[in-house]
Amino acid sequence: MVTHVDVLASPVESSPPPFLPTTHTMVTRLRDGIRKPNPKYANLVFSQVSEIEPTSFREANKSDQWRQAMLTEVQALHHNHTWDLVPPSPHRHALPCKWVFRIKRRSDGSIERYKARLVANGFHQQYGIDYLETFSPVVKHVIVRIILSLVFSRQWPIRQLDVTNAFLHGYLSEEVYMRQPRGFEDPKFPHHVCRLRKSLYGLKQSPRAWFSHFSEFLIHSSFTASKADPSLFIFHKDYNFLFLLIYVDDIIVTGNALSQVNALLQSLNRQFAMKDLGDLHYFLGIEVQRTPDMLCLNQAKYSADLLKMATLHEANPCLTPVATGSQLSSLHGSPLSDPTEYRSLVGALQYLTITRPDISFAVNQVCQFMHQPTDIHWKAVKHILRYVLGTFHDGLVFRPGDSSMIAFSDADYAGNPDDCHSTGGYCIFFGSNLVSWSSKKQPTISRSSTESEYRQLALTAMELSWIQQLLQELHVSLPSPPLLWCDNTSSIALASNPIFHARTKHIAVNYHYVRELVLAGSLHVRYVSTHSQLANIFTKGLPLPRFAFLKSKLLHSSHISLQGDNRDGDKSAHNQALQYL
Missing domain, CATH: 3.30.420.10 (Ribonuclease H-like superfamily/Ribonuclease H)
Structure with missing residues (x-):
């Protein structure tokens, strides 16, 4: 028999399911036959799925928007002189490549642009032949919060930058070959391959090559890398301060003088293809709202997308993320037949703890059973998600x-x-x-x-x-x-x-x-x-x-x-x- 909770947690179907009589005495909307959306959740904005991202080149090639997006990507690669066309070598393997399509959305869920990315298949790379070191540091979220707290107290400007095709700026020290991208083969040399001069998305060493190139430029510009976190760069001269945080291709720049910040942005734009996104408002899935009295950080859009993915956006919310005295054990419950969804949602919940310390303990509990989760652990994950549904816009607040x-x-x-x-x-x-x-x-x-x-x-x-x-x-x-x-x-x-x-x-x-x-x-x-x-x-x-x-x-x-x-x-x-x- 389907329980009341299972009905609420199931995905929304095109036609309502038949009313199932229940024997409990609790008065609920379902018991009274009410299936309309609850008006008190009408202010929750979920990302629209009217636009579907294509999964193959053949599917994307039917759309004018996606053809233009692929053309823009190829033009950027040629302008950057990412590769040279050479005859294939019998002693070296040419990596396959593929197109990846993403719809970039704003914090309110509206479409910003269509993005096509040419990605090399790095799974075919061999260590010692076409790649060596791969590690690349990214800024810690603790440092982001400390910097935001500090600069807001001092009322410094906070600017946000995005690097266009960031990985394409890194130079490769290894000899790497790749097949020509599908749909854009050179008609004069259709059997030639691309010898990569610069890094490309999908290569194992691309993040490291990009970070090395960018950090060298900053150090040459009198910045110093922080010993506490190498992704934080500091400029100090006389009474002028500049702080730069880098997380792959997303950058935050702040300083005590707006003229110094603008001068740095111009210098970066001359060297790299930068997008000045203005004042910090949306960074790594974190929404930033600034007023004269406070700086608010939350992940409302990220929470909405997470609940939509889990099909729990219309479930009943919970008041706490974990039951009182709850202690999960690996010995309780039956193992899940397919733990893929469990691991995916738990990993997504980990990222949500960036601005939600209230779910840290609950997420830490369910993370301990990623190797073999059971149905009891799965119920605990759904309990956390239902709590997130009821606390959509909660987040951190920084005050001077x-x-x-x-x-x-x-x-x-x-x-x-x-x-x-x-x-x-x-x-x-x-x-x-x-x-x-x-x-x-x-x-x-x-x-x-x-x-x-x-x-x-x-x-x-x-x-x-x-x-x-x-x-x-x-x-x-x-x-x-x-x-x-x-x-x-x-x-x-x-x-x-x-x-x-x-x-x-x-x-x-x-x-x-x-x-x-x-x-x-x-x-x-x-x-x-x-x-x-x-x-x-x-x-x-x-x-x-x-x-x-x-x-x-x-x-x-x-x-x-x-x-x-x-x-x-x-x-x-x-x-x-x-x-x-």
Whole structure:
């Protein structure tokens, strides 16, 4: 018998299914025979699927828009002198290539342009023959949030750039051959092959070649690569500052002088085919809304596309991402016959945590079963998606503030039912803005709650030290040492009292890093009550009042304001920390 939940979670069909009588007493829209869309979700915008992306050259060649898109791509390749036509070599294999078609959309879902990309089939490359090193760094999302928080507090301009055919700018050091693109073979030399001079999309070394070429240009232009993250480039001369963040072919540029920013954009445009997209508004699937008082980040469009892909855009929303006290186990449930969809959705949910710390713990749980998920794990994923449906426009908010650093650290002792590992979490504020957080199972078993909390203190201290190193490179000085809040008095004593060393010989030496920072005076560890521990949301499933209270301290909702209990009776830990500093 089909249950009520299964009916709501099923894909929307062209004709409504016959009404299935139910025996439960709950009054629902389906029980009353109502199948019209709920008007309270009318403001949710989902991407339209009226335009379908072709999957083959033959299909795309029937459309004028896609033929023009392919022609534009080939013209750019020839203009860039990407290859030379040469006779085929009997000793070298020519890689196949294919066309990939994508519809580029704006943040509201409307079509921006049709994009055809010629992609080389890098699966046929052989290591040591036509490629060597492949790794290319991309900027960490933590750094993006720190930079946005910093420059918004200083009211600097933030510009967004896009590189046209970014990978085509990288020069190849290896000898690589490719077949001519279908539909654009040279009529004079139809059997010749392309010897690639520059990198092409699909080659294993293309990201590295592009990044090397771009970074060399920036360093030649007096930029320096950050030691904290090589994808961050810093220019400092006299009183002028410029920061440049690169994520493959998406670039953010900011600085304290608009004239310096414009001069940099002109210099980049002369060297590369750049598109100045104006003020930052949509970056890596993140929508950016800037007002004089705040900077809002959310992934509403990405959430809508994710729910549409999962066919849960008309399901009933949930109030929390995970049930209270939920502990998933690999021993519960029946294995899924095809885990492909599970892995795809969980991977997409991981990307959603860039602006949604409230789902970090729930996503961390389902990520631990990617190798062999069961139907119980699949229900947990759908529970998270239904929570996302009800919190569509939630996201981060940055407001102007000082340069203080405050962190919260917490651990759930032996919370994993399979291996008894603890789950640790932390959140770090730069001023009043949340910039870094984590929810992760600890790698080793702890023998006590004190040990698990102490390990998490050390991991949080390492993240704080890394952020401090970054701020030093940005020439930002902290008014006082970072303040780390913990709700376990024994771990606080362990972090500051070397006499406890005899009891902690079994703890790895690297976890005593926090003790060195405390004794050196570069980190303060203080006690905070469990009720005011913000990191509690990253370690376990919480009841709704508790979850809502903690979420209200981390996120901003454009629809509702979640309030917790005892707000007037007990100040939040964040306010305590700000008052202490």
